[in-house]
Amino acid sequence: MKTETMVEALQGLLRYDELDDLARETGALKRNRKLHPIMILEGLLATSGDGNGRLAGALDYVRWTYGIEANRSAIYKRATAEFSAFTQAVCQRVLERRIASEHPEMKGRLAAFRDLWAYDSMTVRLRSGLAEVFSSGARVKDRAGVKLHGAVSLRSAAVMQMKLTEEK
Numbered sequence: 455m456k457t458e459t460m461v462e463a464l465q466g467l468l469r470y471d472e473l474d475d476l477a478r479e480t481g482a483l484k485r486n487r488k489l490h491p492i493m494i495l496e497g498l499l500a501t502s503g504d505g506n507g508r509l510a511g512a513l514d515y516v517r518w519t520y521g522i523e524a525n526r527s528a529i530y531k532r533a534t535a536e537f538s539a540f541t542q543a544v545c546q547r548v549l550e551r552r553i554a555s556e557h558p559e560m561k562g563r564l565a566a567f568r569d570l571w572a573y574d575s576m577t578v579r580l581r582s583g584l585a586e587v588f589s590s591g592a593r594v595k596d597r598a599g600v601k602l603h604g605a606v607s608l609r610s611a612a613v614m615q616m617k618l619t620e621e622k
Contacts, residue, residue, distance in 0.1 A: 461500050464544070467551045473544065482532070482540035489516070489524050491540055494532060508579060526581075542613050549611035571614055575603040577621050 468476075473492045477483035482491040496519070497512030509526055516522050580598035599621030605614045 461496050464496070464499065464548065467548050468544065472547075476543045476547070477540050480539040480543055481536035482534070488522055489528050489532070491532065491537055493520055493522070494529060494537070495541060495544065545606075545613060546611050549606060553608075553611060569610075569614075570608040571605045572608055573603070573605050575601055577601050 470492065473495075474483070474490075477491045493516050494512070497515040500515045501508070501511030509529060512529070513524055513526070516524055578600050580600060601619045601621050603615070603617040603619065606612070607614050
């Protein structure tokens with residue numbers, strides 16, 4: 455799926471009020487704020503495959519789409535365990551809806567398996583101040599990065615494993 459259609463796919467599968475409810479249920483949104491967790495998630499999705507994948511791109515997306523000026527610290531403050539739970543809940547809901555809408559015949563066929571997992575990974579660039587904690591190999595010494603590995607159950611659409619390793 456092309457990056458520019460990821461946000462549109464999310465918006466097509468989940469209504470804003472559903473996303474807002476998920477943000478409140480997971481604790482990612484405790485009170486109404488200008489910078490909503492949905493905006494952050496959309497910004498990260500919209501810029502995840504642009505080659506840079508930098509936080510600056512997500513901030514630009516929020517500014518251009520919603521007219522909100524936010525800085526990096528606003529994102530860092532909200533990058534909590536609750537935001538992670540919100541992101542995971544959104545991914546699970548999207549997977550459930552996509553499987554149900556695009557491949558309804560798979561539900562019965564997958565019943566024969568105890569479970570079937572799909573694995574994927576992505577590299578996340580971090581602030582240069584974290585380069586000492588998360589080294590990115592010998593190529594560039596002042597750049598920090600981690601690799602996020604995930605396993606998703608194709609039967610239940612649940613995220614089964616998450617692991618962070620050094621970027622290679």
